[in-house]
Amino acid sequence: MKSSKLTIKTLTYVSVFISLILLALWLIQIQFLQLFYEKYVIDNINQVAKNIRNYEGNLDPLLEEYAYSYDMCIEYYTNNEEIDYNIKKNNCLLTNYSYEIAKYKAELINEGEDYIKLLSPKSKIKSILYAINLGNNQYIFLNTTLEDMNSATSLLKRQLIYIFLFLIFVSSFMAIFLSRRLNKPILKIISSARELGKGNFDVKFEKSNIEELDELSDVLTIAASEMHKTEELKRDLIANVSHDLKTPLTMIKAYAEKVRDLSYKDPEKREKDLNVIIDETDRLNALVNDLLDMSKIQAGASELKLEKYDLIENIHEILKRYDITIEKEGYKFELDLPDKAIIKADKSKIEQVIYNLVNNAIEHTGNDLIVKIAVKKQRDFYIISITDTGAGLTEEEKKLVWNRYYKKDKRHKRNVVGSGIGLSIVKGILDSHNCEYGIDSKLNEYTTFYFKLKKYR
Numbered sequence: 001m002k003s004s005k006l007t008i009k010t011l012t013y014v015s016v017f018i019s020l021i022l023l024a025l026w027l028i029q030i031q032f033l034q035l036f037y038e039k040y041v042i043d044n045i046n047q048v049a050k051n052i053r054n055y056e057g058n059l060d061p062l063l064e065e066y067a068y069s070y071d072m073c074i075e076y077y078t079n080n081e082e083i084d085y086n087i088k089k090n091n092c093l094l095t096n097y098s099y100e101i102a103k104y105k106a107e108l109i110n111e112g113e114d115y116i117k118l119l120s121p122k123s124k125i126k127s128i129l130y131a132i133n134l135g136n137n138q139y140i141f142l143n144t145t146l147e148d149m150n151s152a153t154s155l156l157k158r159q160l161i162y163i164f165l166f167l168i169f170v171s172s173f174m175a176i177f178l179s180r181r182l183n184k185p186i187l188k189i190i191s192s193a194r195e196l197g198k199g200n201f202d203v204k205f206e207k208s209n210i211e212e213l214d215e216l217s218d219v220l221t222i223a224a225s226e227m228h229k230t231e232e233l234k235r236d237l238i239a240n241v242s243h244d245l246k247t248p249l250t251m252i253k254a255y256a257e258k259v260r261d262l263s264y265k266d267p268e269k270r271e272k273d274l275n276v277i278i279d280e281t282d283r284l285n286a287l288v289n290d291l292l293d294m295s296k297i298q299a300g301a302s303e304l305k306l307e308k309y310d311l312i313e314n315i316h317e318i319l320k321r322y323d324i325t326i327e328k329e330g331y332k333f334e335l336d337l338p339d340k341a342i343i344k345a346d347k348s349k350i351e352q353v354i355y356n357l358v359n360n361a362i363e364h365t366g367n368d369l370i371v372k373i374a375v376k377k378q379r380d381f382y383i384i385s386i387t388d389t390g391a392g393l394t395e396e397e398k399k400l401v402w403n404r405y406y407k408k409d410k411r412h413k414r415n416v417v418g419s420g421i422g423l424s425i426v427k428g429i430l431d432s433h434n435c436e437y438g439i440d441s442k443l444n445e446y447t448t449f450y451f452k453l454k455k456y457r
Contacts, residue, residue: 045072048066074142093143105131109131126146128142193220248281337375342456344456356425387447392446393441
């Protein structure tokens with residue numbers, strides 16, 4: 001569908017709105033005017049009748065007042081006496097002594113009805129004949145005409161046409177004025193958004209004192225700021241990954257050349273050099289797997305394979321991988337684990353979560369080289385926590401560490417390959433399990449990453 005300009009849309013909407021209002025007026029003023037008028041007259045005559053029935057005292061002055069106030073003619077029969085009020089009024093049926101009118105009067109009295117609508121025998125004008133039975137042979141007849149509203153409706157039709165033309169002119173002027181008033185700040189926002197699209201993240205979105213547009217400007221300004229941060233973090237990721245790829249590749253090449261040229265004749269040296277090549281290849285493999293896992297999580301292509309298993313047994317299996325780290329580099333694991341913790345989850349993915357969190361703790365723990373791992377029972381959950389004794393995190397860093405591009409410390413330790421995506425993978429896996437997770441940290445003391453898993457029942 002081809003888009004249209006704000007001016008045209010505003011003019012269209014205003015014109016439609018005015019047309020609907022005038023259509024409503026047309027229906028009410030023209031089509032239903034006669035109906036409303038008749039209802040108004042009937043309500044008046046009902047009220048007059050009610051007041052007469054409830055009146056105690058001499059009716060003569062009251063009837064005379066009503067006859068002239070409501071432009072009706074009245075006949076009052078009492079003690080075989082007839083008193084008339086305003087019977088010289090045009091088209092008064094009470095002055096018509098025909099058999100037909102007398103029959104209507106008798107029917108109203110005998111059948112206990114209040115009123116009837118009928119055509120005047122002479123002028124064919126609609127009239128209302130109302131009968132009031134006061135008892136003791138006292139009757140009052142009220143009569144009023146229902147004027148033909150055709151002349152009034154003709155006048156209103158012409159008036160509405162003039163009003164419609166006038167309102168269309170005024171609405172066109174207002175639509176153009178309003179659209180231009182709104183267009184100016186919108187065009188500024190569009191211009192700034194184009195700059196943002198070109199990669200200018202320092203662009204500012206001006207405010208216009210229109211609440212909705214100001215809110216849009218604020219959102220776009222925040223988006224620009226976040227995009228700027230993301231771009232910086234992406235550059236950091238590329239730098240981190242490049243470093244982590246380059247270092248093992250350099251080592252692999254150097255030791256491969258050493259085996260080829262020097263140590264190939266010495267079995268002991270050759271085996272030692274080949275082990276270095278294997279270790280560096282494992283580091284590369286771990287990094288590539290992390291990148292692939294992150295891509296799968298982002299694409300939503302990573303499916304869960306839920307199974308029942310003992311989490312404690314699995315944690316002990318994971319920690320066996322760090323025997324060399326403990327032996328050679330002096331790291332210590334402090335464990336606070338129950339005998340068993342049966343859960344139902346994707347074993348390989350939860351294993352990856354724990355592995356990444358342990359790696360993260362090793363990389364950031366303090367000089368005491370202590371990493372604490374605990375599993376606590378809490379009603380229907382197990383809380384798994386992994387704590388380091390490092391520098392801790394600020395509130396801002398707590399928000400950023402889950403970002404797939406963020407790496408707090410750009411200095412690399414050789415014990416763990418760190419590209420800054422491990423925690424992003426952790427977040428994706430825990431989100432897919434609908435787990436509650438978070439960070440507890442105190443500067444210069446500790447950082448604890450924790451998550452909850454439901455007990456298997």
